[in-house]
Amino acid sequence: MKVKSSFFCSNCGTESPKWIGKCPSCGEWNTYHEEILEKKTTQEEKSDAWRSSKKEKSAPKKLEDVSSLTASRIDTHDGELNRVLGGGLVMGSIILVGGQPGIGKSTLLLQLALKQQSKILYVSGEESEEQIKMRANRIGHKNPECYIYTDVNVTQILKEANKLQPDIIIIDSVQTLMSPFIDSTPGSISQVRECTGELQRYAKETNIPVFVIGHITKEGGIAGPKLLEHIVDVVLQFEGDQHYAYRILRTLKNRFGSTDEIGIYAMDMFGLREISNPSELLISPDDDKLSGSAVAASVEGLRPLLLETQALVSPAIYGTPQRSATGFDLRRLSMLLAVLEKRCGLAFGQNDVFLNIAGGIKVTDPSIDLAVVAALISSLQDIHINKKICFAGEVGLSGEIRPVSRAEQRIQEAGRLGFDTIYISKYKSELLPKKNFGVEVKMLSRIDDLLREIFA
Ligand code: TYD
Numbered sequence: 001m002k003v004k005s006s007f008f009c010s011n012c013g014t015e016s017p018k019w020i021g022k023c024p025s026c027g028e029w030n031t032y033h034e035e036i037l038e039k040k041t042t043q044e045e046k047s048d049a050w051r052s053s054k055k056e057k058s059a060p061k062k063l064e065d066v067s068s069l070t071a072s073r074i075d076t077h078d079g080e081l082n083r084v085l086g087g088g089l090v091m092g093s094i095i096l097v098g099g100q101p102g103i104g105k106s107t108l109l110l111q112l113a114l115k116q117q118s119k120i121l122y123v124s125g126e127e128s129e130e131q132i133k134m135r136a137n138r139i140g141h142k143n144p145e146c147y148i149y150t151d152v153n154v155t156q157i158l159k160e161a162n163k164l165q166p167d168i169i170i171i172d173s174v175q176t177l178m179s180p181f182i183d184s185t186p187g188s189i190s191q192v193r194e195c196t197g198e199l200q201r202y203a204k205e206t207n208i209p210v211f212v213i214g215h216i217t218k219e220g221g222i223a224g225p226k227l228l229e230h231i232v233d234v235v236l237q238f239e240g241d242q243h244y245a246y247r248i249l250r251t252l253k254n255r256f257g258s259t260d261e262i263g264i265y266a267m268d269m270f271g272l273r274e275i276s277n278p279s280e281l282l283i284s285p286d287d288d289k290l291s292g293s294a295v296a297a298s299v300e301g302l303r304p305l306l307l308e309t310q311a312l313v314s315p316a317i318y319g320t321p322q323r324s325a326t327g328f329d330l331r332r333l334s335m336l337l338a339v340l341e342k343r344c345g346l347a348f349g350q351n352d353v354f355l356n357i358a359g360g361i362k363v364t365d366p367s368i369d370l371a372v373v374a375a376l377i378s379s380l381q382d383i384h385i386n387k388k389i390c391f392a393g394e395v396g397l398s399g400e401i402r403p404v405s406r407a408e409q410r411i412q413e414a415g416r417l418g419f420d421t422i423y424i425s426k427y428k429s430e431l432l433p434k435k436n437f438g439v440e441v442k443m444l445s446r447i448d449d450l451l452r453e454i455f456a
């Protein structure tokens with residue numbers, strides 16, 4: 001018999017009968033790989049494989065007759081996770097937790113299993129029972145109803161789940177799963193797609209929520225979660241720099257809530273700790289009065305986050321001056337330097353410039369521009385900026401300071417953390433509430449104003 005095979009795009013999962021160089025669906029180059037497909041059974045038999053007694057097939061129903069989804073959500077006993085899920089775990093939902101290896105996905109979900117006081121099935125194809133036990137001991141919480149199962153066969157896993165009837169199922173990870181009905185290796189596109197589909201059908205039929213861990217590489221690589229995003233209900237991404245303790249859990253997709261929420265954790269000796277007041281930890285005390293540091297009042301997701309931006313500007317001794325940025329877009333840094341050169345006559349051209357956002361947090365909010373600019377000038381001129389001052393503003397190409405979203409929330413957070421002054425844009429300031437948050441609000445329209453106000 002001829003072996004049946006097909007080609008799949010490893011980025012988006014599009015199928016093609018022959019190899020092609022450029023994916024017509026996502027536009028990526030050289031992503032097509034051959035995979036062997038051999039279906040021994042029909043789709044119908046397959047989706048029933050985990051079930052011993054066959055259930056009647058359901059017929060089309062009137063929308064009116066469909067029982068409305070019980071809005072009750074399961075409390076995960078984890079404030080940050082509840083927040084990103086939109087207020088708790090929805091019954092029968094399937095949640096993909098993505099992230100780079102070693103970021104803490106297994107820890108997060110094992111911790112969830114142990115904090116719960118109901119029956120949990122934790123399936124691991126990556127670690128042995130003993131390894132999981134060791135991790136559980138570090139985390140410290142105890143749940144007598146937490147079951148560990150190490151298998152990779154999806155049909156077998158679902159059979160066990162059916163016997164056990166757990167309240168939550170956790171799968172670590174989707175790349176290790178394999179369906180006996182498909183011939184390609186675990187982690188390949190067709191396996192990942194098939195297994196996730198199987199889990200999704202199971203979740204929908206039994207109403208048991210399923211968490212699925214998925215690895216991504218630096219390039220977004222293997223069996224890209226892009227392909228899974230369509231199948232699952234919620235996509236959470238766990239990010240952060242491995243060398244720092246802070247981890248951010250971001251919602252990329254949520255069928256039951258907003259995607260603006262983020263959860264913040266710190267990894268320590270005893271697993272992941274929830275951080276409900278991140279700003280307090282991200283700002284260092286103002287003891288040494290050093291130059292080159294400014295506090296930005298930024299907003300990540302819906303949460304105000306006060307961050308310290310640090311700059312080091314020093315004369316370049318060897319050849320071409322260097323520019324380097326951690327946690328901030330390098331092109332944006334070059335743009336801000338050009339604006340400072342052109343509009344304020346500050347010469348950075350012969351200097352090395354290093355920029356760092358404290359805590360290893362990657363910021364996408366453009367409102368931290370103003371703090372970055374302040375830190376750069378502070379380092380160049382070696383003038384210390386009082387740590388009771390913070391900044392929120394986007395800097396435009398002509399040196400104008402543009403207004404930012406959620407200004408009120410930023411001012412409020414600055415007041416709550418005991419700041420004296422916050423600098424914001426003059427534009428649209430009439431929209432701001434006249435409320436007093438215990439912090440003085442100063443308005444700037446151009447970078448020249450900043451120079452005059454702070455560095456005069
Ligand atoms: P892990 O959950 O295994 O990551 P992933 O499943 O995403 O690959 O966790 C990885 C790191 O977390 C590991 O390098 C060790 C660290 N860690 C701690 O620092 N403290 C702890 O209590 C635990 C359990 C892990």
Ligand code: MG
Pocket residue numbers: 105106107126172
């Ligand atoms: Mg893991």
